[in-house]
Amino acid sequence: xxxxxxxxxVLTKHWLVGLVPVGAQPLCSAILSVAAIIIxxxxxxxxxxWLERKGLGRMQNRYGPNRVGPFGLLQPIxxxxxxxxxxxxVPITADHAVHFLAPVLLVAASLMGYAVLPIGRNMVLxxxxxxxxxxxxxxxxxxxxxxxxGWSSRSKYSLLGAMRAIAQMIxxxxxxxxxxxxxxxxxxxxxxxxxxxxxxxxxxxxxHWFVFTPWGFAGFVxxxxxxxxxxxxxxxxxxxxxSEIIAGYYTEYSGFKFALFFLGEYIGMFxxxxxxxxxxxxxxxxxxxxxxLTWIPSxxxxxxxxxxxxxVFIWIRGTLPRLRMDQLMNLAWEFILPMTLLNLLTAGIxxxxxxxxxxxxxxxxxxVVPCILLSSRMKHKKKLQVRIYHYSE
Amino acid sequence: MTVSFLILAVLxxxxxxAAMGLRNAVHCVLAxxxxxxxxxxxxxxxxxxxxxxxxxxxxxxAVAILAVFAIMMTHSPExxxxxxxxxxxxxxxxxxxxxFAVLARAICSSAASAHVQPPQPDATVQQIGDALxxxxxxxxxxxxxxxxxxxxxxxxxxxxxxxxxx
Numbered sequence: 001x002x003x004x005x006x007x008x009x010v011l012t013k014h015w016l017v018g019l020v021p022v023g024a025q026p027l028c029s030a031i032l033s034v035a036a037i038i039i040x041x042x043x044x045x046x047x048x049x050w051l052e053r054k055g056l057g058r059m060q061n062r063y064g065p066n067r068v069g070p071f072g073l074l075q076p077i078x079x080x081x082x083x084x085x086x087x088x089x090v091p092i093t094a095d096h097a098v099h100f101l102a103p104v105l106l107v108a109a110s111l112m113g114y115a116v117l118p119i120g121r122n123m124v125l126x127x128x129x130x131x132x133x134x135x136x137x138x139x140x141x142x143x144x145x146x147x148x149x150g151w152s153s154r155s156k157y158s159l160l161g162a163m164r165a166i167a168q169m170i171x172x173x174x175x176x177x178x179x180x181x182x183x184x185x186x187x188x189x190x191x192x193x194x195x196x197x198x199x200x201x202x203x204x205x206x207x208h209w210f211v212f213t214p215w216g217f218a219g220f221v222x223x224x225x226x227x228x229x230x231x232x233x234x235x236x237x238x239x240x241x242x243s244e245i246i247a248g249y250y251t252e253y254s255g256f257k258f259a260l261f262f263l264g265e266y267i268g269m270f271x272x273x274x275x276x277x278x279x280x281x282x283x284x285x286x287x288x289x290x291x292x293l294t295w296i297p298s299x300x301x302x303x304x305x306x307x308x309x310x311x312v313f314i315w316i317r318g319t320l321p322r323l324r325m326d327q328l329m330n331l332a333w334e335f336i337l338p339m340t341l342l343n344l345l346t347a348g349i350x351x352x353x354x355x356x357x358x359x360x361x362x363x364x365x366x367x368v369v370p371c372i373l374l375s376s377r378m379k380h381k382k383k384l385q386v387r388i389y390h391y392s393e
Numbered sequence: 394m395t396v397s398f399l400i401l402a403v404l405x406x407x408x409x410x411a412a413m414g415l416r417n418a419v420h421c422v423l424a425x426x427x428x429x430x431x432x433x434x435x436x437x438x439x440x441x442x443x444x445x446x447x448x449x450x451x452x453x454x455a456v457a458i459l460a461v462f463a464i465m466m467t468h469s470p471e472x473x474x475x476x477x478x479x480x481x482x483x484x485x486x487x488x489x490x491x492x493f494a495v496l497a498r499a500i501c502s503s504a505a506s507a508h509v510q511p512p513q514p515d516a517t518v519q520q521i522g523d524a525l526x527x528x529x530x531x532x533x534x535x536x537x538x539x540x541x542x543x544x545x546x547x548x549x550x551x552x553x554x555x556x557x558x559x
Contacts, residue, residue, distance in 0.1 A: 098423065130442045130518045137446045140454025144426060147461055151419060159465075166458060173454075190518050 006297045009036070010122050033125045037114045044306075045266045046076035052314050059318035079259075086255035091154060094252065098152035102145050103253065103260035109141035110268035116192045117274045120284045120299030124193055131192040132184060135275055136177055139230070142268060143169050146239075146249050149261070153252035161248025164325065165239030168229055171332040172236075176226035176272075178340035182219045182347040183210050183279045196283030205289050209282040214363040215347040218371075220280040222340055224309075227276060229328070231269040233313060235320035236328060273309040274302075281305050335374050342370050397438060405431030418464045426457040443518045 004011070013036075017029045050065065050073060057064025065072030090099055116131035118124040128134050143166050150162020187195045199209050210216035229236040240248035250261045277283060284298035323331070346366045353359040408428030412421045429452040436445035525533050 095417075095420075098420070128442060130446055133443070133446045133450070133518070137449040137454065140450055143458055144423075144453065147458065148423065151461070151465070163465075166462075170458065 002295050006121055008297075009120070009299070030125075037125065038111065041111075041114065041267055041270055042263065044270060044303075045263055046080070048266055048270075048310055049076050049079065049262075051310070052317070055311070055314045056318050059315075083256050083259040088255040088257060089252075091252050093154040095152040095154070098148050099252075100257075102149035102152060103250075103257045103264065105148065106142060106145035106264035107260050107267065109138055109145055110264045110271060112138040112141070113268070113271035113275070117271065117278060118193050118196050118283050119274075119302050120297065123284075123299060127191060127193045130190045132180060132190045132195075132275075132279075135192075135271075136173070139268075139272075140173065142264075145264075149253070150249035153249075155252050157246050157251045158249050161239045161251065165232060165249055168232070168236065168239060168328060171329060172226045172229040172336075175222060175332065175336040175340045176230055178337070178344065179219045179223040179226060180275070180279050182215050182343055185344070185347050186210065186216075186351065192278050192283075196278055196285065199282040200285035202289035207282055207285055207287060207289070209280065209285075211280040211282075213350060214360065214367045215343050215350055216280055218339065218343050218346070218367045220276065222336055222343070223276050223280065224312075225336060227269075227272040228313065228316065229332070231265060231272060233265075233269065234317040235323050237322060238325060238328060269313065270306060270310070273306055273313075276309065277302065277305045330378065335378060338374060339370065342366065398435070401431050401434045401438065404428075405435065419461060422457060422460045422464065425460075426453055429453050429457065443521050 013029065013032050016032060017025050020028045053075070054064040054072065065075040068074040068078045090096060113135050115125040116128055116134055146165045146169070147162050150158045150160075150165070153159075183195060184190055187198050189195060189198075199207065201208050206212070211220045232239050238244075240250070250258060253261060284302045286293040286296065286301055346363050349366070350359060350363045353362065405428050408424050408426070408431055411424035412428060415421045415424060430449065433445045433448035433453070436448055
């Protein structure tokens with residue numbers, strides 16, 4: 001019974017695919033999975049916009065949306081209708097083909113990452129040998145889409161926003177990949193499915209999630225910071241800082257194209273959060289091996305963890321002010337990058353030391369001490385001086 | 394010759410051809426990126442996952458971005474007035490045809506084109522990693538050192554201007 005509920009979507013898909021002739025079965029199976037992914041995550045996007053506006057409203061002492069439906073729950077539908085019926089304005093000097101293709105490429109690139117995310121037990125679109133590599137490869141397509149949007153608009157705000165966004169995405173892609181390498185080292189595999197399967201075992205009631213090790217915890221925190229910057233969210237939202245460059249690279253977009261940018265950004269954020277869950281938080285596995293918890297289906301756990309991470313994103317957005325460009329780059333190159341490199345060493349030492357409290361002590365101090373040293377160094381280095389710009393006029 | 398191969402081949406050839414023929418430099422880079430992506434997809438279709446994904450990561454994610462940055466910093470956004478085709482295109486055609494003839498002859502006369510189906514090599518990512526870490530670890534380390542030196546050199550060139558400015 002438990003297993004039937006856990007596998008209900010897999011079984012339904014097999015039944016549906018069995019209805020069509022054999023020749024069309026692979027195509028049909030792929031279309032069903034892709035459609036399911038698109039529908040589920042687009043719905044999650046709609047829910048998240050409501051959640052974010054409501055949560056931010058609460059943090060800023062206001063109500064948030066409360067007119068459409070109970071508690072404003074139908075607000076996303078109203079927003080969707082609004083953006084569909086708005087006029088689509090394209091600047092007359094814009095490069096029309098590229099201007100049109102940019103949002104399409106952004107949404108397509110951000111959706112492609114879901115192909116390797118195990119959403120539940122046996123619920124992964126393709127189990128690639130190099131799943132993690134694939135995820136980061138398609139993630140790099142988003143930079144190109146951002147550039148296309150900024151360049152084709154022929155607007156200085158768009159171009160400035162795109163330059164900022166690409167600089168930021170390139171700088172934070174390095175720590176993002178380096179932070180996830182520790183998991184690959186420990187799991188000995190690039191396949192997302194086998195990484196989750198390794199974590200879905202228990203000793204006693206405790207799961208073997210990688211986040212419950214010193215290097216795993218440090219890796220998770222660094223990964224999430226880099227992921228926040230990668231998805232251009234506050235406090236790293238300089239590329240679209242509305243008070244400085246209006247909306248950055250999508251200043252010149254209106255109507256549904258604007259909504260597509262919004263969608264692509266959130267879908268990308270969910271995908272990176274999903275990758276963090278897969279790598280560090282045990283994917284679809286339950287947090288404790290109590291029978292009433294493992295009875296709950298696997299996909300429920302995945303989405304519970306995803307929503308929890310989204311809540312953290314909203315909380316951070318409501319709490320922290322925006323960084324300056326030099327602060328952003330200093331954080332990336334002076335704190336996060338050395339920490340990720342040290343973390344690689346820590347993971348290696350952890351692997352070769354015998355299990356016990358000594359291993360915890362050594363590896364724990366290898367994470368905590370550099371963290372304190374680096375942050376205090378960054379704090380003392382704050383000299384105020386006139387900034388010299390070499391390459392801008 | 395499957396349908397997917399035909400689609401990818403058309404995409405790759407069209408992308409690279411457009412990269413040569415278009416007037417706007419940024420359009421050229423975008424078309425070239427399409428060609429890169431097509432080549433990557435061809436690798437993936439042949440089962441070479443690591444090579445295909447590395448191709449996307451390096452060429453689409455890094456080289457294309459580098460190219461557009463270089464164009465943005467050096468070019469004006471308006472397309473150039475000079476014609477796309479050089480006046481000496483006939484010489485270019487002759488050289489291209491000669492190179493193609495040499496390559497085609499070399500390929501046709503080599504043993505590799507004898508149309509024996511070799512056993513499918515099962516090059517998983519794990520095998521590539523093992524080879525890099527055991528047999529080819531020295532070249533890998535040398536490459537790493539070289540790239541680090543290049544990185545530091547680039548930073549030094551970009552940074553140390555304060556004395557000159559004063």
